[in-house]
Amino acid sequence: MKNTIPDDIIQQAYEGNVTKKNALKLLEVPPLQLFSLADRLRKQAVGDDVTYVVNRNINFTDQCIGNCGFCAFRNQENYFLEKSDIIRKTKEAVELGATEVCIQGGLLEDANLEFYQDILSSIKANYPNIHIHAYSPMEVFHLAKKNGLSIESTIKKLKNSGLETMPGTAAEILSDRVREIICPGKLNTLQWENVITTAHRLGIATTATMMYGHVETKEERIDHILKIRDIQQKTAGFTEFVLLPFMPYNNPIGKKMIKEGKYATGGIEDLQFYALSRILLHTHIPNIQASWVKLGKKLAQVALACGANDVGGTLMEEKISSSAGAKNGENMEVSEIKWLVRTAGRKPVQRNTLYESIEAENDS
Amino acid sequence: MIPEDIENRARNGLATREDALKLLIENPFELFDLADRLRRESVGDDVTYVVNRNIYITNMCKGGCKFCSFNQRDGYILTIPQILERVKAAHEAGATEVCILGGFIPKLDLDFYLDIVKAIKKEYPNISIHGFSPMEISHAAGVCDISTERAFRKLKKAGLGTLTGTSAEILSERVRGMICPNKITTEEWIETIMTAHKADLVTNSTIMYGHIETWEEKIEHLLILRDIQQKTGKFTELVPMPFMPYNNIIGEKMMREGKYGPGGIEDLKLHAIARLLLNKHIPNIQASWVKLGKKLAQVALNCGANDLGGTLMEDQITLASGGKNGEYLPSGEMEWIIGEIGRRPVRRDTYYRECK
Numbered sequence: 001m002k003n004t005i006p007d008d009i010i011q012q013a014y015e016g017n018v019t020k021k022n023a024l025k026l027l028e029v030p031p032l033q034l035f036s037l038a039d040r041l042r043k044q045a046v047g048d049d050v051t052y053v054v055n056r057n058i059n060f061t062d063q064c065i066g067n068c069g070f071c072a073f074r075n076q077e078n079y080f081l082e083k084s085d086i087i088r089k090t091k092e093a094v095e096l097g098a099t100e101v102c103i104q105g106g107l108l109e110d111a112n113l114e115f116y117q118d119i120l121s122s123i124k125a126n127y128p129n130i131h132i133h134a135y136s137p138m139e140v141f142h143l144a145k146k147n148g149l150s151i152e153s154t155i156k157k158l159k160n161s162g163l164e165t166m167p168g169t170a171a172e173i174l175s176d177r178v179r180e181i182i183c184p185g186k187l188n189t190l191q192w193e194n195v196i197t198t199a200h201r202l203g204i205a206t207t208a209t210m211m212y213g214h215v216e217t218k219e220e221r222i223d224h225i226l227k228i229r230d231i232q233q234k235t236a237g238f239t240e241f242v243l244l245p246f247m248p249y250n251n252p253i254g255k256k257m258i259k260e261g262k263y264a265t266g267g268i269e270d271l272q273f274y275a276l277s278r279i280l281l282h283t284h285i286p287n288i289q290a291s292w293v294k295l296g297k298k299l300a301q302v303a304l305a306c307g308a309n310d311v312g313g314t315l316m317e318e319k320i321s322s323s324a325g326a327k328n329g330e331n332m333e334v335s336e337i338k339w340l341v342r343t344a345g346r347k348p349v350q351r352n353t354l355y356e357s358i359e360a361e362n363d364s
Numbered sequence: 365m366i367p368e369d370i371e372n373r374a375r376n377g378l379a380t381r382e383d384a385l386k387l388l389i390e391n392p393f394e395l396f397d398l399a400d401r402l403r404r405e406s407v408g409d410d411v412t413y414v415v416n417r418n419i420y421i422t423n424m425c426k427g428g429c430k431f432c433s434f435n436q437r438d439g440y441i442l443t444i445p446q447i448l449e450r451v452k453a454a455h456e457a458g459a460t461e462v463c464i465l466g467g468f469i470p471k472l473d474l475d476f477y478l479d480i481v482k483a484i485k486k487e488y489p490n491i492s493i494h495g496f497s498p499m500e501i502s503h504a505a506g507v508c509d510i511s512t513e514r515a516f517r518k519l520k521k522a523g524l525g526t527l528t529g530t531s532a533e534i535l536s537e538r539v540r541g542m543i544c545p546n547k548i549t550t551e552e553w554i555e556t557i558m559t560a561h562k563a564d565l566v567t568n569s570t571i572m573y574g575h576i577e578t579w580e581e582k583i584e585h586l587l588i589l590r591d592i593q594q595k596t597g598k599f600t601e602l603v604p605m606p607f608m609p610y611n612n613i614i615g616e617k618m619m620r621e622g623k624y625g626p627g628g629i630e631d632l633k634l635h636a637i638a639r640l641l642l643n644k645h646i647p648n649i650q651a652s653w654v655k656l657g658k659k660l661a662q663v664a665l666n667c668g669a670n671d672l673g674g675t676l677m678e679d680q681i682t683l684a685s686g687g688k689n690g691e692y693l694p695s696g697e698m699e700w701i702i703g704e705i706g707r708r709p710v711r712r713d714t715y716y717r718e719c720k
Contacts (some may be wrong), residue, residue: 001365001397031666032400036393263697266704267659268666298606298628305392305629339624355501 005029005037013041016283021220023280026269031268031275038275038307041282046309050341051351054144054334055100055133056093056316057137060086060119066138068183070172070214075108083115090123093316094130098145100353102313104167111139113154115149117161120248124162131164131353134340137195137206138170141187151198159204165353166199168206168238173216174224177182181215182253193231198239205354208285212273213246213265214253221273225280232284240287240310242278245270245294267299271306287355290337292332299341310351311337365396374402377445377644384583384637392633397635399668401594402643407670412648413710415695416461416494416674417454421480425467429544431533431575433611434496449482451626454677457490458695461714463528464495464658464673474504474515485523492525492714498556498567499531499548509570512556516563526714527560529569529599535578535585540577543614554592566715569599569646573634574607574626576613582634586641593645600716601671605636606655619716628660632667639668648716653693653701661703672698672711 009025012018018026026034060081064074081089090101103119116139120132135143137159144154155163172182174189187195198207208228214220225241234240245265248254259262278288289310290303300311314332334350341348350358370383387395392606404663413573417634421442425435443449447464454462464480478494486495496519505515516527533543535550548556554589569589573582593599609615618624627633653662661672677692695711702709711719 001394030397032393032397039393042463050511261700263695263700264658266701267657268662268705270659271663294626296659298626298631298657299660299663301627301629302632302660302663334420335619335622336624339622340627344629 001032001036001107005033012035013279013282014044016281017105018280018282020219020222020226023226023276024219026279028278029273031272032276034279035271035306037303038278042288042307042309045278045282045286048346048350049309050344050346050355051310051349051355051359052334052337052341053100053313053351053353054096054098054311054316055102055353056089056096056098057102057104057313058086058089059104061105061108063108065109065185066107066183067185069253070182070211070246070251072273075248078334083119086119087122087126090127090130093322094127094218096316098130098314098316099358100131100133100263100313102137102167103132104169105139107139107142111143111146112144113157116143117157120158120162132162133165133167133353134158134163136167136169137192137199138187140166140195140199141191151195152202155195155199155202155204159202164202165239166204166206168196168208168242171224172211173214173220174227175216175220178214178216178220191229193227196237197231197235198248200231200235205237205239207240207242207289208232209244210244210277211246213269214248214257222276222280225277229281229284232281238285239291239353241281241285242289242291242312243273243277244291247294253329267295267302270295270299271303274303275307297332297336297340301344304341304344304346312343366390366398371398374640374643375405379640379643381580381583381587384586384641385579387577387640388633388637392629395636395640396632396667399639400666402639403649403668403670406643407647409671409707410710411665411672411707412716412718413672413695413698413702414674414712414714415459416463416714417450417457417459417463417677418463418674419450419454421447421464421466422469423467424469426470427468427544428546429533430613431543431572431607431615431705432610441466441469444479447480448483448487449490451491455488457677459491459675459677460719461492461525461674464481464493465528466496466500468497468500468503470503470507471525472500472504473507474518475502475509477630478506478518481522482525487504494526494714495524495528497528497530498553498560501560502548502552502556503528504615510556511565513559516565517561520563520565524565526600527567528564529557529567529603532557532570532585532589533572534575534581535588536577536581536661539575539577539581550588551648554588558592558596561592562596565658566598566600566657567601569593569623569636570603570605571608572605574630575609575618581705583637583641586638590642591625591646593642599646600639600714601650602642602646603650603652603673604631605652606634608655608674628656628663631660635664636668654691657694658697658701662705665702665705665707672702718719 288306292299292300338348423439649669651661651669653661698710
């Protein structure tokens with residue numbers, strides 16, 4: 001394969017300072033070359049290990065006063081889990097070997113900080129060893145506002161109650177033009193940055209995410225990734241970057257797109273952005289997660305050859321809830337993760353939330 | 365880097381088993397890139413698809429294949445009016461092809477198949493009928509005590525457009541002994557498909573991979589197809605079908621051993637190797653969106669494939685084995701998937717002619 005990527009861009013990639021202009025150029029090179037460059041950088045950064053975390057998502061309510069146009073979850077069943085339900089779910093997760101619970105909910109009209117703290121401290125009182133990864137920047141922002149507190153003291157209180165890390169969700173695309181269209185009620189770019197950097201400053205690491213493939217331009221995606229890089233250079237508080245391709249089915253933004261003849265991003269574009277994320281974040285954020293839920297298991301494996309080095313969580317929720325209609329594709333056994341990693345010629349490694357590897361007792 | 369002699373052989377349609385094995389241990393991007401170039405040289409940047417509908421005439425099958433999730437003991441057989449109803453819906457939705465699929469039911473004779481074909485042709489003379497497996501017809505011919513060639517000629521005369529190249533699975537006696545011991549043997553399959561070609565029936569060709577076979581066996585399978593094509597020239601395309609391990613005996617056994625279906629990387633390699641070995645012989649390699657998923661199917665179009673298959677409307681077989689990529693892909697979304705990678709979407713008929 002002839003390489004047509006200019007040497008100076010490759011040089012910048014290895015040094016971790018590819019510019020926006022060059023990022024746009026990289027989208028013009030034949031995709032296989034881009035993938036191959038990202039794969040080499042991945043190998044240099046993290047080697048051949050592919051990590052996964054055994055965790056359980058607990059979405060304690062779908063009640064939400066938000067108005068995001070891309071959401072297919074809000075107020076569907078109108079459920080609300082009591083603290084005892086959350087503890088029970090945590091217990092099940094612990095018994096199945098989870099090292100993390102990931103707790104998020106909708107935005108409640110009367111969001112009371114004490115309730116959110118109580119969830120954390122009750123889990124910690126019962127299961128001190130499970131890692132609590134919880135509350136999106138939007139939830140924190142909302143809690144601060146509803147309870148008349150600063151972001152800083154809100155996070156401090158949550159941390160004191162047992163919060164260990166936070167998901168870097170609600171980022172969507174960090175562009176106020178885009179946010180105005182898809183999630184006008186959400187915190188804006190600056191506010192998101194503020195919550196995240198405050199958390200980092202207080203010792204709460206977070207993930208970073210990007211939800212792409214709706215109304216944003218490719219330039220806006222690149223700006224988003226570069227903003228994440230900037231923040232990371234200041235705080236070093238991001239553990240990983242998670243790309244979430246937008247699913248245009250069953251939500252208002254998607255319906256409008258489909259009416260205009262636009263659909264979900266194709267696999268090539270997904271892989272281009274996995275690769276580009278690896279390249280732009282090289283030397284800054286070592287972990288790029290391929291979400292098998294969004295990509296499908298097969299394409300997630302391919303993403304591992306295009307810059308990604310993590311396959312995320314086992315999403316135990318679907319495994320535990322024997323709810324009728326759970327499809328095979330929604331559950332990923334650890335053994336299937338290992339199979340996909342090994343058949344990609346890589347080594348599966350169980351990790352915790354902070355990307356420390358966990359030696360499995362009997363690794364088969 | 366790919367050795368020049370391998371590239372030259374591939375370009376001239378002469379790639380060998382050893383060449384394929386060698387490329388499999390290369391950097392996969394090199395293999396994908398070569399397959400992509402061979403694809404462009406042989407069929408250009410058009411990506412074809414067909415507006416069609418699958419019609420399952422029965423969900424019963426006595427085949428006993430251990431990889432199948434679809435065979436029911438007691439099930440339905442559609443009547444001709446029920447079949448026509450489905451053809452009508454397909455016709456109204458703009459389909460140019462109906463794909464008639466079913467199971468292997470020993471009591472069915474040739475007239476059963478002939479009547480279906482005749483009835484459809486009478487009502488819908490312009491719709492292409494693609495369907496039936498070589499094994500079904502060869503068996504039905506036996507029931508009526510006529511030669512297989514005669515049976516194919518009768519079907520062709522009645523209006524069958526093209527025959528499927530299914531029941532090939534992996535053309536290896538070792539593999540067939542394990543996954544479908546009751547099915548026709550490799551030799552019988554070759555003979556039957558060549559008989560169909562001799563009776564002037566065009567067929568596609570298939571490979572069902574990712575279970576217990578080795579890469580050597582996959583390559584051997586593709587070379588058998590190439591060999592047949594050199595003699596008959598009547599294969600329109602190759603349809604690679606990744607095995608899905610859910611709800612069937614072989615898959616359950618694999619999963620107990622911690623093995624699952626092929627990952628996306630193996631899928632892409634298979635499409636690329638197929639392009640490499642079949643170049644100059646079988647021009648069309650299909651990326652089946654039902655099996656691969658829409659996203660990965662698009663990636664396969666950059667690794668040797670040039671066709672996205674059918675819009676379908678129903679695919680009960682994939683559904684039964686845990687496929688969840690949907691059952692219907694509208695033309696609009698097909699064209700989006702193709703256009704997004706800078707290729708030209710072309711609606712084709714069963715014979716790969718552009719629909720105007």
